[in-house]
Amino acid sequence: MSNLVAMSATDKDQHWMEYALTLADKAEQAGEVPVGAVLVLNDQVIGQGWNLVISQNDPCAHAEIMALRDGGNTIENYRIIDATLYVTLEPCAMCAGAIVHSRVKRVVYGASDLKTGAGGSVFNIMVHPQLNHQVELEFGLMAEKCANKISDFFSRRRKEKKAAKRSTKKDTDY
Numbered sequence: 236m237s238n239l240v241a242m243s244a245t246d247k248d249q250h251w252m253e254y255a256l257t258l259a260d261k262a263e264q265a266g267e268v269p270v271g272a273v274l275v276l277n278d279q280v281i282g283q284g285w286n287l288v289i290s291q292n293d294p295c296a297h298a299e300i301m302a303l304r305d306g307g308n309t310i311e312n313y314r315i316i317d318a319t320l321y322v323t324l325e326p327c328a329m330c331a332g333a334i335v336h337s338r339v340k341r342v343v344y345g346a347s348d349l350k351t352g353a354g355g356s357v358f359n360i361m362v363h364p365q366l367n368h369q370v371e372l373e374f375g376l377m378a379e380k381c382a383n384k385i386s387d388f389f390s391r392r393r394k395e396k397k398a399a400k401r402s403t404k405k406d407t408d409y
């Protein structure tokens with residue numbers, strides 16, 4: 236990844252958020268809400284994950300949790316010190332808690348989640364002064380692209396549901 240080392244810090248962040256967006260696509264291909272997360276240490280991917288709650292019958296299978304588990308396995312340590320987690324959507328309270336436990340150094344998220352976000356929108360868990368670890372938190376990177384990925388997914392799904400309803404109606408008409 237020598238070309239990556241030559242990039243500026245901002246370009247690197249952009250590069251990894253693009254990467255996280257490709258992981259969000261994997262969630263979408265599995266019929267899940269498209270959220271992706273990548274864990275990076277020294278310009279290398281050590282963990283990656285995407286939302287798989289439905290496929291795995293697991294309410295904890297959020298992209299961030301999957302990436303942290305993957306990263307812990309890679310470095311064989313439950314403390315993932317000095318790593319940066321890039322995630323397309325603001326972490327929820329569960330993921331923010333897991334991030335604090337993991338001791339990840341920095342979190343960069345794209346779109347805000349005004350309903351359940353724990354990176355400042357509803358809660359501000361990752362920088363809570365009473366906790367023994369605070370992450371360096373950055374947000375809004377490629378926010379529009381990250382948000383559009385999710386809203387496009389929902390509008391497409393609404394259309395599909397409508398179409399399915401229409402076709403069943405037609406069936407019963409006969």
Ligand SMILES: [Zn+2]
Nearest residue numbers: 297326327330
């Ligand atoms: Zn979460």
